[in-house]
Amino acid sequence: MKISSRFTVAVHILALLSIENEAHCTSEWIAGSVNTNPVVVRRVIxxxxxxxxxxxxxxxxxxxxxxxxxxxxxxDIYRAVDVVEEGELFQMHEHPNPQCPVGANIQAVLEVILRRAQAAMEHVLKEVRLYDVVHILAEKIESSRS
Amino acid sequence: MKISSRFTVAVHILALLSIENEAHCTSEWIAGSVNTNPVVVRRVIxxxxxxxxxxxxxxxxxxxxxxxxxxxxxxDIYRAVDVVEEGELFQMHEHPNPQCPVGANIQAVLEVILRRAQAAMEHVLKEVRLYDVVHILAEKIESSRS
DNA sequence: CTTGTTGTAACTGATTTGGTTACATCGCTG
DNA sequence: CAGCGATGTAACCAAATCAGTTACAACAAG
Known part of the structure; x- marks a missing residue:
């Protein structure tokens, strides 16, 4: 199971808007860079x-x-495209048996741990700014030009 | 998009095997605790x-x-149930335009960052042992018994 | 031999995803 | 003011994935 490419597409779009900020960035033009359909771009936008x-x-x-x-x-981008519900990266199985001591308590135990795991992942995303992406990108573009 | 409940079900099953280690743990019995179909349990097992x-x-x-x-x-459990491919939690859009400087380089830039995010999440999972889950679980069961 | 269980294949309905067509709407420009 | 290009959105589609279910051959124990 993968997190929808909507997220990486959104980052692509925003980086494009930053780097090509002089251009007239229509959905069709952006779609040409992402290599998808203009409607997909418009949805993300x-x-x-x-x-x-x-x-x-x-x-x-x-x-x-x-x-x-x-x-x-x-x-911010990840939240914007709504690709993972807050605190629900991991799916729990509904209604474990409340008569069983394990079934009655496992969810509460796992929830704490799994939220922590998700938070760790999102923390990394929080520490990276679009600026950083654009910056690294610009370096790569510069060096590949030579 | 959520990570398949196979993972949390697997943890549930293993915790059950540990706590009820005297019992004859058939797939049907386990399914009763998880509240699912025995075949689902057998698949995970x-x-x-x-x-x-x-x-x-x-x-x-x-x-x-x-x-x-x-x-x-x-x-270990997360890897066992094969719920997320290694290093591929985030889906990239295939074939961005190599003619576009952004399209040509965005993937490489994002890959590094997103792998780091995924690794952070998995690191949390690595730090938690089944022992810890069972231990917290046993405490909860004990306190709810009173 | 009968019983209870497993392992696996096959099918289902639900949900999500990304792509696509279609079209009303809105500014700009000639 | 009419035409053009772009947007926003609805509607539909095929593919993928999930979890549930039925069915059945294989196997060990009594």
Missing amino acids: GQLKKAELVQVRPGTGGAFLTKDIKEITLL | GQLKKAELVQVRPGTGGAFLTKDIKEITLL
Whole structure:
């Protein structure tokens, strides 16, 4: 089971908006970079708009960032695209037998541990800013140009 | 997107085998505690067998642990049930445009970061032994008995 | 030989995902 | 003011995955 590519696509889009900030970034153009369908891009951008990370010029089109890339963490993006419910990365089996001592208590025990595991993962995302991604990306682009 | 309940079910099963180690633990009996179908239990036990965490008495049936519960970590169980491929918790979108500088490089940049995030999560699982789960569980059972 | 259990295959319905078509809406521009 | 290009959204689809279920051959013990 994998976390939906919506998340990595969203990071791709935002990095693109940052690096190509002069361009007219239409959904079709972005879709060309991601290699997907423009509607998929618009759906993701819709979620990023709700999270107030981007705006779209009405009528003429084209998306752009609304925040400093130092102010956006990967966790913000991850939350924006709603790819994992808060505290529910791990699925529990519903209704274990309350008559069984193990069944009655296992969920509570696991919940604490698994939330901690999920939090550790999300903590890493929180520590990485879009700025860092763009920065590393720009370095790679620069060095591959030579 | 959630990680399959196979994992939490597997932990439930192993904790049960440890706590009720005198009982004749058939798949049907275990299914009664988990509240699922015996075949689901057998499937999970099949994976736990491959990982050499349990054995099943042939013919007469009944599963039992083959290791000390201090020697089994939640990560071992998580790997046994094969619920997330190694290093692939996050799905990337295939074939971003190599002509686009961002498309050509974004994957490599993200991979490093996302592997780190996944590793952080799995590290927490590695630090928790089945022993710890059983221990907390036994405490809860004891206190709820009063 | 009968009984109880396992291992496995096969099928199901539900859910999610990503892709696609279609279309109303809205600014810009000629 | 009419046409063009872009957006937002609904609707539908195929593929994948899950968990549940039925069915059955194999096996050990009594």
